[in-house]
Amino acid sequence: SAVISQKPSRDICQRGTSLTIQCQVDSQVTMMFWYRQQPGQSLTLIATANQGSEATYESGFVIDKFPISRPNLTFSTLTVSNMSPEDSSIYLCSVGTGIANYGYTFGSGTRLTVV
Amino acid sequence: KQEVTQIPAALSVPEGENLVLNCSFTDSAIYNLQWFRQDPGKGLTSLLLIQSSQREQTSGRLNASLDKSSGRSTLYIAASQPGDSATYLCAPETQAGTALIFGKGTTLSVSS
Numbered sequence: 001s002a003v004i005s006q007k008p009s010r011d012i013c014q015r016g017t018s019l020t021i022q023c024q025v026d027s028q029v030t031m032m033f034w035y036r037q038q039p040g041q042s043l044t045l046i047a048t049a050n051q052g053s054e055a056t057y058e059s060g061f062v063i064d065k066f067p068i069s070r071p072n073l074t075f076s077t078l079t080v081s082n083m084s085p086e087d088s089s090i091y092l093c094s095v096g097t098g099i100a101n102y103g104y105t106f107g108s109g110t111r112l113t114v115v
Numbered sequence: 116k117q118e119v120t121q122i123p124a125a126l127s128v129p130e131g132e133n134l135v136l137n138c139s140f141t142d143s144a145i146y147n148l149q150w151f152r153q154d155p156g157k158g159l160t161s162l163l164l165i166q167s168s169q170r171e172q173t174s175g176r177l178n179a180s181l182d183k184s185s186g187r188s189t190l191y192i193a194a195s196q197p198g199d200s201a202t203y204l205c206a207p208e209t210q211a212g213t214a215l216i217f218g219k220g221t222t223l224s225v226s227s
Binding site: 094 | 149151156157160161164212214215216219220
């Protein structure tokens, strides 16, 4: 299965600023997903990022707030823009190979605290 | 829209007990189902993947079963250990290549 390097692992940011989270995969993957996990909650899908096309956002998430880049098949970034304390969460990227029955892999997560 | 429910929400057991975690999902037409473990503040570690054609999958002390027709999966942990303490999440893959959908998980605490 793919191995994902996610950075940063954690950060404390001032409100009104932006943070860019990076995910690097050790193999080429078609699909990449970004999730948010608010304190005490489960994972909520933010968007699906496929190389060569615009990211597809879930209801409640917008591109201006969470711009995503997917420049190639091994890399993606998620930016959390104009942060507020409500954005304090763990953000995770995930990849699927698109090959039947290979399953999904997750990054180690970015723990964001906005003060 | 797929919805996932996990019961119980939390579980505390003494070391050595065998235990069962339950997962149910509303759309039984799934492709695969995956069980994950999450330690506090960390990412997800895949435990088991059950293909839609399978009824169960085993890895060490873990055994997961799948009953697609009833929309249920069960994770069985044998001889629990303090190191098993974590949150366990099940996630069905509703269509091949689409994002996994998660429930709230079961938080397990095993005391020595």
